[in-house]
Amino acid sequence: MGDLRVRFAPSPTGYLHIGGARTALFNYLYTKRNGGKFVLRIEDTDVERTIEDSAEKMMESFKWLGLNWDEGPIVGGPASPYQQSQRQDLYSKYAQTLMDKGLAYRCYCTPEELEAEREQARLAKKAPRYSGRCRNLTQEQTREFENEGRKYAIRFVTPDQGNTVVNDLIHGEVSFQNEEIADFIIMKSDGLPTYNFACVIDDWLMGITHVLRADEHLSNTPRQMMIYRALPAPMPKFAHVPMILAPDRSKLSKRHGAQTVEEFRDKGYLPEAIVNYIALLGWTPPDATREIMSLEDMVEVFELSRVSSTAAVYDVQKLTWMNGQYIRQLEPEELVQKLIPFIESAGLATREELAPRKDWLIQAVITMQERARTLEDLAESMEFYFRPPGSYDEKGVKKHFAKPNVAGLLQKCTEVLSRMPDWSLEACEHAYTSLAQSEGIGRGKLIHPTRLALSGKTFGPGLFDIMYVLGRDETISRIGAAIQFINKLL
Numbered sequence: 424m425g426d427l428r429v430r431f432a433p434s435p436t437g438y439l440h441i442g443g444a445r446t447a448l449f450n451y452l453y454t455k456r457n458g459g460k461f462v463l464r465i466e467d468t469d470v471e472r473t474i475e476d477s478a479e480k481m482m483e484s485f486k487w488l489g490l491n492w493d494e495g496p497i498v499g500g501p502a503s504p505y506q507q508s509q510r511q512d513l514y515s516k517y518a519q520t521l522m523d524k525g526l527a528y529r530c531y532c533t534p535e536e537l538e539a540e541r542e543q544a545r546l547a548k549k550a551p552r553y554s555g556r557c558r559n560l561t562q563e564q565t566r567e568f569e570n571e572g573r574k575y576a577i578r579f580v581t582p583d584q585g586n587t588v589v590n591d592l593i594h595g596e597v598s599f600q601n602e603e604i605a606d607f608i609i610m611k612s613d614g615l616p617t618y619n620f621a622c623v624i625d626d627w628l629m630g631i632t633h634v635l636r637a638d639e640h641l642s643n644t645p646r647q648m649m650i651y652r653a654l655p656a657p658m659p660k661f662a663h664v665p666m667i668l669a670p671d672r673s674k675l676s677k678r679h680g681a682q683t684v685e686e687f688r689d690k691g692y693l694p695e696a697i698v699n700y701i702a703l704l705g706w707t708p709p710d711a712t713r714e715i716m717s718l719e720d721m722v723e724v725f726e727l728s729r730v731s732s733t734a735a736v737y738d739v740q741k742l743t744w745m746n747g748q749y750i751r752q753l754e755p756e757e758l759v760q761k762l763i764p765f766i767e768s769a770g771l772a773t774r775e776e777l778a779p780r781k782d783w784l785i786q787a788v789i790t791m792q793e794r795a796r797t798l799e800d801l802a803e804s805m806e807f808y809f810r811p812p813g814s815y816d817e818k819g820v821k822k823h824f825a826k827p828n829v830a831g832l833l834q835k836c837t838e839v840l841s842r843m844p845d846w847s848l849e850a851c852e853h854a855y856t857s858l859a860q861s862e863g864i865g866r867g868k869l870i871h872p873t874r875l876a877l878s879g880k881t882f883g884p885g886l887f888d889i890m891y892v893l894g895r896d897e898t899i900s901r902i903g904a905a906i907q908f909i910n911k912l913l
Contacts, residue, residue: 427459429633431492432622434466435477438683439484441737442637442667442675445701449664450635451490452702452725462629463495465506466622468615478506484684488694489718494629502629507621514616517624517654518577518609526653527609529575530557531568553578553605577610579620579650587645592633592662594732599645607646619646627656635662635727638734662727665705666734675737687742691765691798696746704735715748747796755785758792765802771809787892790884804883808892811901812879815908819881823872830909832862833872837899837906840890848891855887876905 431447433439439447454461463485465478482496494500504510521527541551558580560568568575582601589597609620616624626634641663651658669675675682687697695717702721703714707729750758759781766772777784787808788801795801815824823829839854855873859866874886877893890898 427454427457427632428462428630429454429459429635430462430464430626430629430631432464432466432625433478433481434469434472435474435481436469436472437474437477438685439481440682441684441687441697441701444484444488444490444684444697445667445704446635446637446664447485447490448488448698448702449706449725449730452721453633453635453727454493455722456725459632460493461490462500462502462631463492463505464625464629465496466618467506467508468618468621470615480685484688487688488684488698490698507616507625510621510625511614511616513624513628514610514621515614518616518620521579521609521650521653522577524653525580527577527579528558528606529560529565530578530606530608531560531565531573531575532557533573550603552603553607555606558606574612576608576612578606579609579646579653581606581646581649587648589641589644589648589661591641591644592660592727593665593730594641594663597641599642601645604645604649609650619643620650623647623650623654623656626659627651627654631659633662634659635664638663638666662730665731667704667737668734670736670738672734672736689799691800691802692742692746693749693761693798696742696749699749700742700745704737705731707731714745743796750795750798750801751792753792755789755792759784759788762788762798762802765798766805766809768799769802769806771802771806783892790888790892794884807878807880807883807889811897811904812877815875815879815905816881819871819875820912823875823881824905824909824912829872830906830913832864832869833876833902833906833909835862836869836873837902840895840899840902843895846891846895848887851887851890872905873902876902 429450431450433443433447451461453459463482467473467478478496485492492498494502495505518527522529537553540554544551557578581604585601586598587601587604589599591597607619608617610616625631644661644663648658650656667675684697688694698718698721699714699716702716706725708716708721709724709729753761763774763777766777767774787805791801791805794804835858836855839858840851843850843854855866855869859869862868870886871881874883874889875881877886877889877898883889893901
């Protein structure tokens, strides 16, 4: 199957979380940097928590981010199937192998008995730990339990002494005392494998050489190492990437805003920006001052030695800033294609309505591109190009409309604009400059109320850009509506 093989193995119990995407990205970068294979495996044995379309949505998110897998669902590969629900016979087979070796056993303990053990430990102020009461059952005891109709789980026999040392590629040497690890379940009473068992069997049979996963799995690693040694099977190298925390250094949750890749996509973030941003959560490139990097750039310089062992802090403002940088790098025509679904979602126009106005839309987008942060924000901020303002900014009205002679000045603007021989950005600017000079006033006295009249706002693109995109008739019409508003106001 080749040399270096790395996998990402999500559970379809939700959609692709930003933390999971970062872990997958580190797997991808490490694999591509070292010429290996990136394997995607779906760990769907938690039937109760599995969401029906979760796996499909996750794979859509991976593709959208550009993290294409070499082996896995859809693309196949020599170690198929890549979905745990289709590999049940393998887990049963190797559980039996361990039992035949005396390294695993049937446990008939009921939930009530196990809870009683835990309660006893709590009362004694000890950490809950399975006593191993089923480890040495006699044949008679086993028959008795079977006759009672008890279902059994399969537990792995853990060593009572010594340490299990994880040589983690990020954290270094981490030691766990074996006596603190009780005999743990590898096959549940419903016949399904537990995480710690299934992932070992799969990683072994899929030839995985390096396991890069989230920090939270570090405590699972000694159990998995015990299983590798018991089979016996080649031990992969482990690396546990740091957690991602919220700005207040608490665990990232819904209250901190969007969490899944799908949510960010629907809000108008670009995949390149998300990949760039999450790569820098816990990884420092050789040039620490460089922030904007393509996926290809990252592959060239990615090293695990530059991944931090401490938690990274998530900052959506930084992501939004970075997204704006990527939007500004897009060719206007490409940006328009990405923007059209958001224009439709905002109720401004349909794709069919926009088709004959492509050149106009490109011109409108060009005026807004430098200020854009997300595609959603960009579409919403372009509303004034599609329809006249339904209201005017209150502070703007007080500052620019509620003054003597403003209506008269705007009326002169419409007269000048209507007489212009051609309609261009330069011609509009020249007309306003000439009018301001003839009136003996600064251009701002004309520009600010006109901007408010056209867009309803006191900020945005250059006024003459707006006028050019709107066209002569629409510009004059909107100024006329503002004049009526001002006359009523005064």
